[in-house]
Amino acid sequence: xxxxxxxxxxxxxxxxxxxxxxxxxxxxxxxxxxxxxxxxxxxxxxxxxxxxxxxxxxxxxxxxxxxxxxxxxxxxxxxxxxxxxxxxxxxxxxxxxxxxxxxxxxxxxxxxxxxxxxxxxxxxxxxxxxxxxxxxxxxxxxxxxxxxxxxxxxxxxxxxxxxxxxxxxxxxxxxxxxxxxxxxxxxxxxxxxxxxxxxxxxxxxxxxxxxxxxxxxxxxxxxxxxxxxxxxxxxxxxxxxxxxxxxxxxxxxxxxxxxxxxxxxxxxxxxxxxxxxxxxxxxxxxxxxxxxxxxxxxxxxxxxxxxxxxxxxxxxxxxxxxxxxxxxxxxxxxxxxxxxxxxxxxxxxxxxxxxxxxxxxxxxxxxxxxxxxxxxxxxxxxxxxxxxxxxxxxxxxxxxxxxxxxxxxxxxxxxx
Amino acid sequence: xxxxxxxxxxxxxxxxxxxxxxxxxxxxxxxxxxxxxxxxxxxxxxxxxxxxxxxxxxxxxxxxxxxxxxxxxxxxxxxxxxxxxxxxxxxxxxxxxxxxxxxxxxxxxxxxxxxxxxxxxxxxxxxxxxxxxxxxxxxxxxxxxxxxxxxxxxxxxxxxxxxxxxxxxxxxxxxxxxxxxxxxxxxxxxxxxxxxxxxxxxxxxxxxxxxxxxxxxxxxxxxxxxxxxxxxxxxxxxxxxxxxxxxxxxxxxxxxxxxxxxxxxxxxxxxxxxxxxxxxxxxxxxxxxxxxxxxxxxxxxxxxxxxxxxxxxxxxxxxxxxxxxxxxxxxxxxxxxxxxxxxxxxxxxxxxxxxxxxxxxxxxxxxxxxxxxxxxxxxxxxxxxxxxxxxxxxxxxxxxxxxxxxxxxxxxxxxx
Numbered sequence: 001x002x003x004x005x006x007x008x009x010x011x012x013x014x015x016x017x018x019x020x021x022x023x024x025x026x027x028x029x030x031x032x033x034x035x036x037x038x039x040x041x042x043x044x045x046x047x048x049x050x051x052x053x054x055x056x057x058x059x060x061x062x063x064x065x066x067x068x069x070x071x072x073x074x075x076x077x078x079x080x081x082x083x084x085x086x087x088x089x090x091x092x093x094x095x096x097x098x099x100x101x102x103x104x105x106x107x108x109x110x111x112x113x114x115x116x117x118x119x120x121x122x123x124x125x126x127x128x129x130x131x132x133x134x135x136x137x138x139x140x141x142x143x144x145x146x147x148x149x150x151x152x153x154x155x156x157x158x159x160x161x162x163x164x165x166x167x168x169x170x171x172x173x174x175x176x177x178x179x180x181x182x183x184x185x186x187x188x189x190x191x192x193x194x195x196x197x198x199x200x201x202x203x204x205x206x207x208x209x210x211x212x213x214x215x216x217x218x219x220x221x222x223x224x225x226x227x228x229x230x231x232x233x234x235x236x237x238x239x240x241x242x243x244x245x246x247x248x249x250x251x252x253x254x255x256x257x258x259x260x261x262x263x264x265x266x267x268x269x270x271x272x273x274x275x276x277x278x279x280x281x282x283x284x285x286x287x288x289x290x291x292x293x294x295x296x297x298x299x300x301x302x303x304x305x306x307x308x309x310x311x312x313x314x315x316x317x318x319x320x321x322x323x324x325x326x327x328x329x330x331x332x333x334x335x336x337x338x339x340x341x342x343x344x345x346x347x348x349x350x351x352x353x354x355x356x357x358x359x360x361x362x363x364x365x366x367x368x369x370x371x372x373x374x375x376x377x378x379x380x381x382x383x384x385x386x387x388x389x390x391x392x393x394x395x396x397x398x399x400x401x402x403x404x405x406x407x408x409x410x411x412x413x414x415x416x
Numbered sequence: 417x418x419x420x421x422x423x424x425x426x427x428x429x430x431x432x433x434x435x436x437x438x439x440x441x442x443x444x445x446x447x448x449x450x451x452x453x454x455x456x457x458x459x460x461x462x463x464x465x466x467x468x469x470x471x472x473x474x475x476x477x478x479x480x481x482x483x484x485x486x487x488x489x490x491x492x493x494x495x496x497x498x499x500x501x502x503x504x505x506x507x508x509x510x511x512x513x514x515x516x517x518x519x520x521x522x523x524x525x526x527x528x529x530x531x532x533x534x535x536x537x538x539x540x541x542x543x544x545x546x547x548x549x550x551x552x553x554x555x556x557x558x559x560x561x562x563x564x565x566x567x568x569x570x571x572x573x574x575x576x577x578x579x580x581x582x583x584x585x586x587x588x589x590x591x592x593x594x595x596x597x598x599x600x601x602x603x604x605x606x607x608x609x610x611x612x613x614x615x616x617x618x619x620x621x622x623x624x625x626x627x628x629x630x631x632x633x634x635x636x637x638x639x640x641x642x643x644x645x646x647x648x649x650x651x652x653x654x655x656x657x658x659x660x661x662x663x664x665x666x667x668x669x670x671x672x673x674x675x676x677x678x679x680x681x682x683x684x685x686x687x688x689x690x691x692x693x694x695x696x697x698x699x700x701x702x703x704x705x706x707x708x709x710x711x712x713x714x715x716x717x718x719x720x721x722x723x724x725x726x727x728x729x730x731x732x733x734x735x736x737x738x739x740x741x742x743x744x745x746x747x748x749x750x751x752x753x754x755x756x757x758x759x760x761x762x763x764x765x766x767x768x769x770x771x772x773x774x775x776x777x778x779x780x781x782x783x784x785x786x787x788x789x790x791x792x793x794x795x796x797x798x799x800x801x802x803x804x805x806x807x808x809x810x811x812x813x814x815x816x817x818x819x820x821x822x823x824x825x826x827x828x829x830x831x832x
Contacts, residue, residue, distance in 0.1 A: 012439070012442075012455070013442055013452045013453070013454065013455060014442060014443065014446045014452070015438075015439040015440060015441070015442035015443025015444070015445075015446060015452075016439075016443070017439070018434075018436065018439045019435075019438070019439065020434065022431075022435070022457070023428070023431040023432075023433070023434045023435065024431060025431070026428070026429055026430060026431035027430065027431025027432070028431070029431075030430045030431060036429045036430070036431075037429070037459075037464075038429065038456065038457060038458050038459075038464065038468070039428070039429060039456065039457035040454065040455065040456050040457070041438070041454060041455035041456070042454050043453075043454075048453075048454065052454070055471065213432075279723075281702075281705075284706075285702075285705055285706050285708070285709025285710070285714075285718075286697075286701075286702030286703065286704070286705030286706040286709065286721060286723065287702065287706045288702070289701055289702030289705075289723040290700075290701050290702040290703045290706055290815075292701070293701025293702065293723070293725060293775075293815070294701070294811075294812065294815070296776070296777050296778070296811055297778075298701075298725070299725060299726070302701075302725050303725060303726040303728070303729060304722065304723045304724050304725045304726055304729035304733070305702060305722070305723035305725075306720065306721070306722055306723070306733070307695075307702065307705040307709070307720045307721035307722070307723070308720050309709060309714070309715060309718050309719060309720045309721075310715070310719040310720055310763075312719070312763075312764070313719060313720035313763055316762070316763075317720070317722070317733065317762070317763070346732070346733070347726075347728075347729055347732075347733070348728070359709075360712070361712050362712070362713075395710070395712055396710065399706075399709075399710070
């Protein structure tokens with residue numbers, strides 16, 4: 001079945017609101033095999049909404065709209081659909097009953113229903129889509145030729161629930177869409193996109209189902225494996241061997257699958273080793289600690305940290321020898337090593353980790369440019385590993401990239 | 417002048433890429449008085465691109481497209497524009513010269529030009545839009561009736577520069593668009609959107625130019641003042657009295673104007689007082705330190721911090737008395753006060769700040785539910801101020817809201 005999407009709202013055409021509904025709906029429809037032929041945005045203008053729908057009927061089987069279903073005068077999707085399909089609006093009694101029940105549960109008087117009663121109308125003969133997260137129901141209505149409009153609210157949380165629980169099941173049943181796309185994700189860190197392409201590029205061409213795709217996010221790259229199948233079990237059976245092949249070709253860089261995060265992978269390695277961690281941060285200013293405390297259960301491995309921005313704090317709280325700072329400077333391998341060992345000793349943890357660098361915009365020199373960052377990891381056997389990076393970008397980008405690199409280094413070194 | 421926007425790219429219709437270009441272009445065009453009548457997305461299919469452009473010509477003066485200008489076979493915008501307007505593609509020699517110069521500067525051989533030469537073609541008679549940030553130029557071309565297509569690349573950084581530096585000046589000149597909208601922003605923190613509405617609601621109705629609008633971001637609310645005028649100076653003259661009126665009505669909650677941030681406002685108050693700061697964080701896990709180190713020049717006021725996740729760290733590094741933890745618990749007013757005083761004394765700063773709370777999902781109780789956070793500020797006169805909040809949401813939301821509240825509390829208390 002071929003459709004076009006229609007986002008309704010004047011604020012979208014003024015650029016005051018970013019339309020996240022269209023890509024979301026498009027992706028979910030692609031997953032179940034609905035072909036999205038085009039997408040359009042129109043303002044809160046009934047004639048233009050009707051014209052956009054009629055124009056789409058010349059190209060595709062139906063239109064899926066978001067927005068304009070609320071109770072105000074600006075909301076004219078319902079009337080426009082009736083006109084475009086040549087149907088009369090009819091009061092849908094179950095929707096009235098649902099609204100009454102909602103008002104009662106909120107302790108509001110039944111007369112408040114008046115303001116919302118418009119929302120209980122649907123085009124004659126429509127299949128009404130209940131709204132699990134709000135008051136405005138949606139609907140799917142057909143004209144005499146079988147062209148349809150499916151309308152959902154513009155509030156993303158309401159639209160998403162209605163799409164997943166009502167509209168997609170309806171479309172799958174009505175158009176006999178048996179296959180759907182299931183996506184597995186393999187997360188990598190520390191390997192460039194070009195190197196991933198070199199290692200797995202032949203699979204792009206040779207694989208048909210599942211297909212694969214690479215998405216780069218800085219030091220992290222995701223490889224997506226998309227399988228088309230009639231059931232989740234069949235999809236998993238298609239994905240599993242490809243996942244194994246990718247894991248083998250990208251060995252050493254895969255930190256997790258699907259919903260897993262690099263913070264979670266670091267936590268997992270520490271749990272496996274039965275070790276705790278403390279961090280000493282200069283240029284990352286607390287970002288590594290923030291990441292390590294983001295995952296539920298962080299307290300099992302994360303003991304604490306010191307943000308040693310000023311050199312006096314490096315000396316007093318991390319026991320960095322003043323002569324190390326005087327001889328090598330705050331941004332140096334020696335200082336990073338000393339900070340990592342210092343925080344490990346002071347906070348009595350299994351491992352200690354440190355960052356020190358120049359986030360800019362000031363403070364750089366020819367020998368130590370803005371973006372230079374030293375990282376050090378003090379292990380429980382007393383050894384200390386140091387790495388150096390030069391990051392590009394502004395202060396914000398350097399702090400963010402250094403923090404991501406830090407998590408990657410922690411994971412890579414801790415799993416060794 | 418009325419236009420429609422056209423985003424070109426099959427990946428947009430698959431939901432694999434969110435189209436941020438359309439709202440960005442729409443907002444910039446609204447600023448200069450170009451009316452955006454509708455917006456459309458089509459795939460990489462020449463016939464459909466041509467059909468979308470011709471359909472738009474029935475409604476508006478021109479189409480502004482993004483995407484499909486690259487050198488690959490998928491990129492068919494250039495050919496589609498020529499067909500839609502009935503123009504032949506012509507080699508644009510200055511674009512060839514610019515590409516040659518770019519290759520030379522990158523040390524690449526001139527034969528690499530072949531792969532990119534398609535990009536140097538433009539519809540006959542077109543006004544070419546140079547690309548300050550990339551290789552593919554854009555263009556504006558007209559048909560015999562005066563209908564136009566303006567095409568820009570889909571890469572946001574290239575599109576944004578071309579729009580601001582080339583296309584908007586061209587449209588303003590050609591369509592004699594003298595007025596443009598200039599926006600001033602007043603940033604508030606700690607006042608609810610409903611209370612702002614109560615205090616300034618009459619201005620929404622009574623003001624025509626400038627207009628005002630409120631945007632809520634959690635504890636922060638922005639009030640936008642949008643003036644239409646022929647010059648920046650005239651716009652500022654319209655904005656200034658409204659800014660003053662808003663500042664007076666929202667007195668005590670306005671932390672900055674335009675590009676200013678709450679982190680920057682805290683830094684400014686500390687500089688004004690001539691004081692330094694150290695922070696002790698439990699549930700916020702380094703997020704307050706991260707925010708205070710985000711602004712260039714942070715080292716003038718921010719000395720350092722301790723992420724005291726484990727109680728042992730609160731005792732050893734912040735000198736919280738074990739009996740305070742035993743009697744009142746880690747999440748308590750007494751512990752927060754002790755952490756703030758402790759970090760101030762240990763790091764030898766003017767003020768010390770502390771957070772301790774329950775981010776969840778575990779660890780809550782009836783008396784101390786998930787979301788409870790205590791904040792304390794130890795001042796240079798020895799006094800300590802504590803505040804308590806109950807935040808809703810998941811772990812991520814609680815950590816983020818507590819950090820924003822912390823910055824608001826710091827700013828509010830430090831300016832007293």
